[in-house]
Amino acid sequence: xxxxxxxxxxxxxxxxxRRGFIFQSSEIYGGLGSCWDxxxxxxxxxxxxxxxxxxxxxxxxxxxxxxxSILMHPTTWKASGHxxxxxxxxxxxxxxxxxxxxxxxxxKAACPNCAEKDSFTEPREFNLMFQTFMGPxxxxxxxxxxxxxTAQGIFVNFLNVQSTMRKKLPFGIAQIxxxxxxxxxxxxxxxxxxxxxxxxxxxxxxxGTQKESMESWKEIRYNWHLNNGLRAxxxxxxxxGEGELAHYADAALxxxxxxxxGWGEMEGIHSRTDFDLKQHQEFSGKNLHYVDQxxxxxxxxxxxxxTSVGCDRSLLAILCDxxxxxxxxxxxxxxxxKFKPSLAPIKVAVLPLVKKEKLDTPAKKLLADLQQDYKCxxxxxxxxxxxxxxxxxxxxxxxxxxxxxSLEDNAVTIRxxxxxxxxxxxxxxxxxxxxxxx
Ligand code: ATP
Numbered sequence: 001x002x003x004x005x006x007x008x009x010x011x012x013x014x015x016x017x018r019r020g021f022i023f024q025s026s027e028i029y030g031g032l033g034s035c036w037d038x039x040x041x042x043x044x045x046x047x048x049x050x051x052x053x054x055x056x057x058x059x060x061x062x063x064x065x066x067x068x069s070i071l072m073h074p075t076t077w078k079a080s081g082h083x084x085x086x087x088x089x090x091x092x093x094x095x096x097x098x099x100x101x102x103x104x105x106x107x108k109a110a111c112p113n114c115a116e117k118d119s120f121t122e123p124r125e126f127n128l129m130f131q132t133f134m135g136p137x138x139x140x141x142x143x144x145x146x147x148x149x150t151a152q153g154i155f156v157n158f159l160n161v162q163s164t165m166r167k168k169l170p171f172g173i174a175q176i177x178x179x180x181x182x183x184x185x186x187x188x189x190x191x192x193x194x195x196x197x198x199x200x201x202x203x204x205x206x207x208g209t210q211k212e213s214m215e216s217w218k219e220i221r222y223n224w225h226l227n228n229g230l231r232a233x234x235x236x237x238x239x240x241g242e243g244e245l246a247h248y249a250d251a252a253l254x255x256x257x258x259x260x261x262g263w264g265e266m267e268g269i270h271s272r273t274d275f276d277l278k279q280h281q282e283f284s285g286k287n288l289h290y291v292d293q294x295x296x297x298x299x300x301x302x303x304x305x306x307t308s309v310g311c312d313r314s315l316l317a318i319l320c321d322x323x324x325x326x327x328x329x330x331x332x333x334x335x336x337x338k339f340k341p342s343l344a345p346i347k348v349a350v351l352p353l354v355k356k357e358k359l360d361t362p363a364k365k366l367l368a369d370l371q372q373d374y375k376c377x378x379x380x381x382x383x384x385x386x387x388x389x390x391x392x393x394x395x396x397x398x399x400x401x402x403x404x405x406s407l408e409d410n411a412v413t414i415r416x417x418x419x420x421x422x423x424x425x426x427x428x429x430x431x432x433x434x435x436x437x438x
Pocket of ligand 1: 149181183190191192193194195196198265266267268308309310311312313314
């Protein structure tokens with residue numbers, strides 16, 4: 001058997017559209033640049049990824065979850081440095097009016113869009129935050145921002161969570177939510193968009209212990225990606241050098257994945273010192289000190305290790321990694337999405353061999369039973385071979401065929417997506433079989 005990985009993003013984009021994973025936003029109006037809608041299978045996959053993250057990050061003694069509001073007091077963004085620093089250098093081509101990030105092109109070369117020479121304006125700083133207005137009056141006093149990261153909703157709730165949950169250091173606060181950035185050059189499908197979801201955790205530690213905490217989170221986070229089924233040879237760490245460090249960090253590294261477009265950041269792990277709490281303390285005038293009862297009631301601002309992973313980027317990596325083209329050009333060619341079963345959008349397809357009431361009624365009964373635990377599909381249309389191919393392409397790990405023998409022997413055939421091997425399993429053992437495998 002021959003096997004080929006995903007080589008072009010366009011193959012994935014078309015599969016995602018054809019099979020109901022991801023559609024262009026507002027498609028009937030011609031689409032909206034770099035905005036995407038998750039379809040029925042996409043949202044299942046996304047929810048499974050979020051659940052996997054939420055379970056691994058918050059089902060532990062030292063981490064609690066929150067869900068903060070997207071709109072925050074505007075001073076938050078003054079304190080965090082986003083109003084003054086969250087910008088990219090922008091240049092325009094005077095000839096074709098295209099815009100580029102100055103740090104992503106050669107300013108001495110011709111315009112990559114229209115090939116005009118010496119056509120770029122001087123770089124100027126372009127703030128990436130989306131602004132809007134709160135209330136009916138559009139004056140500068142009512143300006144609010146769509147949050148460009150979820151982290152600040154955690155920092156401003158540090159004491160609320162610490163005191164209500166009676167937390168002792170070290171402890172973390174986790175959150176999943178939307179973030180917005182008016183990116184100059186979005187693209188590559190859902191890799192860089194202007195509206196996306198982040199899964200972030202801030203871990204508050206005693207100053208001086210941040211290095212060991214960072215080491216431990218680095219391992220935990222790498223293993224989470226491995227556990228989602230990503231291949232180790234497509235994952236690597238990229239530590240930030242001095243020049244790359246953000247203004248708030250004393251150390252940082254990225255977890256990168258090798259996408260078909262090359263290596264790209266999936267997750268950032270940052271040692272943010274006490275920068276954020278200190279800033280919020282200063283701008284709010286509220287005392288945010290932690291009282292360390294285990295250290296003679298010593299009062300201090302904790303240091304922070306942040307883990308920040310893009311939900312959509314992680315989903316893109318999982319899609320790219322799962323994609324396999326088997327036996328290309330041959331009669332038995334097939335595309336299979338080899339998702340880890342627990343992440344697969346559809347876990348089980350129930351397929352009566354032919355469309356006959358005699359099979360339909362008991363097969364539907366099996367479906368109803370399995371649906372209590374799993375997202376299932378029921379398909380009677382077309383040949384069984386075609387139905388298998390469709391399930392392979394959406395990554396369904398198990399297909400259950402209900403045939404005429406099933407009426408006699410109370411057993412069904414379960415086909416494994418990856419090996420395509422078929423097993424005859426008695427109906428009363430099906431649930432146990434699936435539970436073990438999923
Ligand atoms: P990049 O260098 O790619 O712009 P960043 O270093 O600004 O990313 P962070 O601010 O550390 O990214 O955000 C954490 C994570 O959020 C990233 O690792 C990425 O997975 C995700 N992310 C950031 N910007 C976007 C975006 N425009 N679209 C989709 N995901 C994003």
